[in-house]
Amino acid sequence: MNQQKQNQQLDKEMHDVEIVIGQIMRVGVIIAATFMIIGFIILLITHTGGYPGNHFPTTLKAIFTGLFHGKAYAFMMFGIFCLILTPVLRVIISIYAFLKEKDYLYVGITTLVLVILIISFILGHR
């Protein structure tokens, strides 16, 4: 196969991959932004974050409990947490997308990136 033909085929593969990624990323970012905006609206209405003083929830458990009680800061923190997950989401769907187009070299490379990410996540929580 000559270089140009190979490139064209690669381009088409990337086209399909990126549309799937684009749609999922949009959904992820919209979910994150929605939670942040809801929290912010609650904050504007109630004039309180829902926690005493300057406190805000920093564990997932506290955030979920706060969500059920309709606390502003819980919604805002949950939105931020969703936002942090969007790049990880991107790596995961990229693995899937490369798998779908049978590019096993990049399935491997992208999986390796995910594994290193998970390691750094664990190291950070020592």
Next chain:
Amino acid sequence: MAVNFTLLMFGVGLFAGTLGAILGIGGGMIITPIITLSLGLDIKYAIGASIIAVIATSSGATIAFLKDDVLNLRVAMFLEIATTIGAVIGAILTGLISTRFLYFLFGSLLIFSSYNMYRKLRKNDEVYHSSTPDKLATKFKLNGSYYDKNLKKQVDYQVKHIPAGLSIMFGAGLASGMLGIGSGAFKVMAMDNAMHIPLKPSTATSNLMMGVTAAASATVYFFNGSVRPDIAVPLALGILVGAPIGSRIMQHLPAKTIRLIFIPLLLFLGLKMALKSFGVVF
């Protein structure tokens, strides 16, 4: 929470997001001084806000287009290996290598790369001639092509000097792991200066990568209480509005204009880092 403060954070986010998406850098260098100097808040919250800002810029730039023709996903994932390994090692080595030495090293690198960018600007060297394909680049399918909305034509490019690019990416990861600084500028430098990737794919790919790199350390800051919702939320929302705009603007700008914004910024950042190693902080 004061409405003024919220509006300020939103405005800062809007600005940092737009500029960050054009240049492929996180807005840390804009956000940190505003939070620490103007608002007098603890540096801890500035770092927490900056790392969220990097992710917001990255993901915000991504959603501007359903299908981003400019970024190179394979280059991103390939280089991300070096960056994330660098970040992990950097996190482990914190304290072992003198940070003063690192600030000097990376500061000098940035100054050098701003000089390189200046040379490219003077030579008007935005044309990417397809020379002999690089063996490694072909093996890893890194060569790419994008439609330049400013030139109104398809630009094919050959990626070169893979080992050099990987080394700089590793260093960029190391720097972000050890110094807690964003590494967008280094990523663009590695791709544009070393690997001969055109400037626009370089910034777009850097945008994608910096989000992935930041995500790893962001959870740490999130759970240790450095991320304050009253700061991070208006900032992130501003960025999520600004970054897609910046991402669209970038595709229509001449590469030369992007370079013109980049040069003083790199020089400033480089000087700031290099001088920090001598105890000069500004």
